[in-house]
Amino acid sequence: MAEQQLNIKLTPEVAEGTYSNMAIISHSSSEFLIDFVRMVPGIKDANVKSRIILAPEHAKRLLFALQDNLAKYENQYGNIQIAGAPAKGSTIPMSFGGGEA
Secondary structure, three states, X not given: OOOOOOOOOOOHHHHOOOOOOEEEEEEOOOOEEEEEEEOOOOOOOOEEEEEEEEOHHHHHHHHHHHHHHHXXXXXXXXXXXXXXXXXXXXXXOOOOEEEEO
């Protein structure tokens, strides 16, 4: 069977990206939702800038890809420090959703 090549197109608007400083993750039995939010200091309302909906298998693939890329980043630039974070291996005391979508 011949391997098909996938041509991925990136429009200029999407290439600019969207800044997010918070993510809210929730799930149902069939999908994961990741809402990317931009919070602004002094403003109590925060807008969802983008929502990504993934099948559970793709969510796990994203997890593995992020772990791989974080390891490569830290090997090159050093450990990423998170202010107020617990020691490595501890549970992060922050809710990223996790409830039913």
